[in-house]
Amino acid sequence: MIRVLVSAEAEAFLTHATVPGDIAVDLLDPAHPIPAGAPHAGILPLLTRRIGAPEMDRLRGLVVIANMAVGYDNIDLDAARARGIRVTNTPDVLTGATAELTWALILATARRVGEGERLVRARTWTGWSPTQLLGTGLNGKTLGLLGAGRIGRDVGRRAGAFGMRVAYWGRSRHPAFEAACGARWCDDPAALARESDVLSIHLASTDATRGLVDGALLDRLRPGAIVVNTARGDVVDEPALVERLRTGRLRAGLDVYAREPAVPEGLVGLENVVLLPHLGSATEEARQAMFDLAWDNLVRVVKGEEPVTPVV
Numbered sequence: 001m002i003r004v005l006v007s008a009e010a011e012a013f014l015t016h017a018t019v020p021g022d023i024a025v026d027l028l029d030p031a032h033p034i035p036a037g038a039p040h041a042g043i044l045p046l047l048t049r050r051i052g053a054p055e056m057d058r059l060r061g062l063v064v065i066a067n068m069a070v071g072y073d074n075i076d077l078d079a080a081r082a083r084g085i086r087v088t089n090t091p092d093v094l095t096g097a098t099a100e101l102t103w104a105l106i107l108a109t110a111r112r113v114g115e116g117e118r119l120v121r122a123r124t125w126t127g128w129s130p131t132q133l134l135g136t137g138l139n140g141k142t143l144g145l146l147g148a149g150r151i152g153r154d155v156g157r158r159a160g161a162f163g164m165r166v167a168y169w170g171r172s173r174h175p176a177f178e179a180a181c182g183a184r185w186c187d188d189p190a191a192l193a194r195e196s197d198v199l200s201i202h203l204a205s206t207d208a209t210r211g212l213v214d215g216a217l218l219d220r221l222r223p224g225a226i227v228v229n230t231a232r233g234d235v236v237d238e239p240a241l242v243e244r245l246r247t248g249r250l251r252a253g254l255d256v257y258a259r260e261p262a263v264p265e266g267l268v269g270l271e272n273v274v275l276l277p278h279l280g281s282a283t284e285e286a287r288q289a290m291f292d293l294a295w296d297n298l299v300r301v302v303k304g305e306e307p308v309t310p311v312v
């Protein structure tokens with residue numbers, strides 16, 4: 001019998017998956033560390049669990065870490081490589097869901113949806129007024145994509161529906177994307193920021209990107225610009241962003257934070273920021289598909305086959 005460890009929070013998705021007869025599943029309680037000395041060939045963790053060398057060494061005979069996320073900054077890839085452990089992620093299946101949520105944040109921030117909702121719920125709305133909660137139209141404005149992987153490009157492809165122009169910067173150019181939606185390449189993040197009315201962040205968290213969106217970059221944005229982040233919180237220098245939101249220079253829509261679930265105190269009291277609890281891929285369809293892909297990867301590797309979406 002091959003034993004594998006699956007995050008207990010993903011148990012609901014396991015009921016829709018096929019579990020081969022020679023695989024036994026143990027559930028991993030989110031509040032507990034990985035059990036030491038346990039004989040598990042595979043682990044299916046969530047992005048909230050850090051898996052470094054000590055965690056890998058707790059599992060006897062570990063051959064695969066099948067992350068239920070497209071990001072894998074919670075896993076020490078060098079430690080996995082050094083131990084010959086495969087690491088997999090869940091690209092593609094959450095692209096559309098995350099792009100939709102990005103647009104939800106862009107629209108909510110531009111049109112002050114959170115403020116309006118709070119007004120109604122507080123029962124302090126006194127009636128229609130021509131100057132109440134005026135937002136910013138998107139038509140004719142520029143959407144700047146900082147990062148143009150699958151999700152960034154999908155966000156860009158939807159921009160035409162709102163009459164927005166698209167500019168982008170990322171690790172590499174995408175001629176087909178440029179042709180499909182007229183996206184204009186910028187040579188560096190600063191050039192992109194200067195052009196953007198909405199700067200939407202779609203970068204993975206790596207040594208090269210952590211803190212990339214710092215005070216200097218934010219100051220390239222025009223006053224009133226909107227910063228949206230549905231990628232990873234630590235790509236942004238949070239205190240620098242909070243300061244520019246506090247002075248009213250910028251507005252923001254945030255789904256991710258540097259030290260989740262902690263949300264900087266300075267953000268919570270501000271009206272010009274829409275705050276979500278890391279919901280990018282949170283649709284029934286995407287989450288089941290993420291589990292199915294992670295499970296498929298895990299089963300394949302423990303049975304000696306190639307995974308579908310390997311990282312390492």
Ligand code: GLV
Pocket residue numbers: 047068069070071072094231280281
């Ligand atoms: C979500 O943030 C993911 O990386 O899948």
